[in-house]
Amino acid sequence: MMQSKWKETHMGIAMTMFILSLAISALGLAIFMSVRGLRGFLRARGKRLVTCPENHCVAAVELDAKGAGLKAFRGGDYLCLQDCSRWPEKQDCAQECLSQVETLGKGCLVRNVVAGWYKGKVCVYCHKPVDDVAEWAGHMPALLTPDSKTVSWADVPAEKLPEIFATHQPVCWSCHIAESFRREHPELVTDRPARW
Numbered sequence: 001m002m003q004s005k006w007k008e009t010h011m012g013i014a015m016t017m018f019i020l021s022l023a024i025s026a027l028g029l030a031i032f033m034s035v036r037g038l039r040g041f042l043r044a045r046g047k048r049l050v051t052c053p054e055n056h057c058v059a060a061v062e063l064d065a066k067g068a069g070l071k072a073f074r075g076g077d078y079l080c081l082q083d084c085s086r087w088p089e090k091q092d093c094a095q096e097c098l099s100q101v102e103t104l105g106k107g108c109l110v111r112n113v114v115a116g117w118y119k120g121k122v123c124v125y126c127h128k129p130v131d132d133v134a135e136w137a138g139h140m141p142a143l144l145t146p147d148s149k150t151v152s153w154a155d156v157p158a159e160k161l162p163e164i165f166a167t168h169q170p171v172c173w174s175c176h177i178a179e180s181f182r183r184e185h186p187e188l189v190t191d192r193p194a195r196w
């Protein structure tokens with residue numbers, strides 16, 4: 001009698017341990033797949049600059065990040081465009097630029113192209129460095145146009161950035177705000193004469 005009760009308890013513990021280990025394995029697998037999916041999504045996110053194989057001009061493209069995340073969740077790669085600056089006119093293209101996206105990786109992300117241009121540069125007005133990306137949150141550096149207006153690079157169509165970089169100069173966020181205010185409210189700005 002005692003022996004059968006002990007056997008029953010022993011079997012119960014073994015079963016509980018078995019179910020517990022199954023649950024832990026399932027949870028581990030679910031976490032692994034979720035992390036893999038999230039990484040796939042984050043990797044595919046963001047606007048990129050490529051050279052369109054059809055007209056050999058710069059185009060701004062975006063990958064289907066949601067699709068890439070779902071595919072990565074199940075295990076695998078998914079590379080497909082979700083948007084392009086040449087769409088909708090060229091929406092039926094063969095998406096041959098995807099080979100560039102694969103080769104260039106993070107290097108063609110707009111934010112990295114922009115950061116690369118600002119690297120080592122200083123503001124044309126105050127001469128302070130503008131290349132500290134960590135300080136960009138909410139304080140993006142801007143550009144000085146050839147006709148002396150300041151514009152934020154984020155307000156320029158991404159596919160135009162490479163040609164704009166060739167003719168514009170870097171401006172820090174503070175000087176961009178000051179110059180914009182000066183331009184929009186000239187009546188409120190009085191330049192004090194310099195004291196010698």
Ligand SMILES: [Zn+2]
Nearest residue numbers: 123126172175
């Ligand atoms: Zn400045």
